[in-house]
Amino acid sequence: MLTNQNIINIIAPNIKSGGGKELLEYLLEYIDTNYLNIKVTVYLDRLLSNIKSTNNREVIYLDSVQDKIKLFTKKLKNSLYFGNLPPLVKSKNSIVYFHNPYLLMSFSILKKSSFEFMIKYMLQQLYIRLFVKNVDVVAVQNKEIKNNFINKYKYDKVDLLPFFRLCDKNIIDNKIYDFCYVSLAHPHKNHDRLLDAMQILSDKNIHTSLVLTIEDGHNKLKEKIDTINKQGIVNIVNLGILKKEDVCKLYSKSKCLVFPSTQETFGLALIESVHMGLDVIASNLDYVYQSIKPSLVFDPTCSDDIADKLKIYLSTRINKSDIIIHNEIDKLIKILIEENK
Numbered sequence: 001m002l003t004n005q006n007i008i009n010i011i012a013p014n015i016k017s018g019g020g021k022e023l024l025e026y027l028l029e030y031i032d033t034n035y036l037n038i039k040v041t042v043y044l045d046r047l048l049s050n051i052k053s054t055n056n057r058e059v060i061y062l063d064s065v066q067d068k069i070k071l072f073t074k075k076l077k078n079s080l081y082f083g084n085l086p087p088l089v090k091s092k093n094s095i096v097y098f099h100n101p102y103l104l105m106s107f108s109i110l111k112k113s114s115f116e117f118m119i120k121y122m123l124q125q126l127y128i129r130l131f132v133k134n135v136d137v138v139a140v141q142n143k144e145i146k147n148n149f150i151n152k153y154k155y156d157k158v159d160l161l162p163f164f165r166l167c168d169k170n171i172i173d174n175k176i177y178d179f180c181y182v183s184l185a186h187p188h189k190n191h192d193r194l195l196d197a198m199q200i201l202s203d204k205n206i207h208t209s210l211v212l213t214i215e216d217g218h219n220k221l222k223e224k225i226d227t228i229n230k231q232g233i234v235n236i237v238n239l240g241i242l243k244k245e246d247v248c249k250l251y252s253k254s255k256c257l258v259f260p261s262t263q264e265t266f267g268l269a270l271i272e273s274v275h276m277g278l279d280v281i282a283s284n285l286d287y288v289y290q291s292i293k294p295s296l297v298f299d300p301t302c303s304d305d306i307a308d309k310l311k312i313y314l315s316t317r318i319n320k321s322d323i324i325i326h327n328e329i330d331k332l333i334k335i336l337i338e339e340n341k
Contacts, residue, residue, distance in 0.1 A: 009042075171248055
């Protein structure tokens with residue numbers, strides 16, 4: 001039974017957007033609702049000012065790099081470091097939640113990126129090597145990431161603790177789109193090849209529709225979308241960044257999730273969409289099979305194969321997708337409070 005002494009810290013100043021933000025918000029809301037005797041202190045970047053203090057939650061915003069570095073020098077008991085990076089000092093009963101695939105990339109891959117990108121992730125990888133032993137557990141979201149983390153960082157205190165928030169199934173279905181892809185346009189998300197596949201379908205006079213959620217600043221992708229749309233055969237809609245409730249509404253309007261990402265620590269959209277009854281056509285990669293059983297798979301490096309599988313979906317009845325992963329949010333929380341039991 002929990003006591004009034006259950007206090008945990010969530011250190012998340014590196015979280016600003018995307019899947020990390022979604023998971024963090026869900027975790028905080030879940031604790032508020034289901035663990036009334038837990039007091040949470042959460043450290044955030046000012047960009048997440050939408051996350052507010054509550055009766056059981058104190059929010060501390062960090063405005064400068066210096067403040068963030070100083071935070072990582074404090075010994076904070078019962079702490080979840082929610083941005084991939086461990087603290088600079090040993091923290092009792094602590095977890096670092098690892099969910100960035102770039103931090104598993106080899107130097108040979110990183111050097112193919114921009115110089116700034118390469119330096120950023122090389123330094124972060126070095127940081128993890130030096131300080132990962134300052135936490136008791138590294139939490140990850142699937143077996144592939146667990147094995148890759150152990151191999152890269154030679155640290156074996158790694159536990160599978162995936163968690164995720166699902167949509168309300170009571171949203172009324174109104175299927176007006178064939179495909180959707182809920183993702184920001186990071187390089188590994190592979191939007192370029194997906195759009196090339198849509199161009200192939202357009203050239204073959206195959207009518208279909210696709211909804212994307214590409215954020216501002218990706219002008220080349222948006223120009224490619226405009227070029228495809230002008231042919232009047234394939235209709236691609238970009239809705240930009242969506243709130244969680246709007247993502248759920250998009251699922252209700254779509255028949256199938258297409259997921260061409262080349263690397264994931266989890267792939268939240270895979271689980272969300274299957275829960276909402278969508279079929280899934282995804283990359284033929286391990287991370288997919290560790291979360292769901294997809295309806296069809298393709299080679300994510302081949303636009304022709306992506307196009308072929310989308311064409312098959314449009315013309316053939318296929319097997320439904322299934323979720324095969326379990327939500328471990330309660331296990332994660334109980335690890336953080338076990339010192340108080």
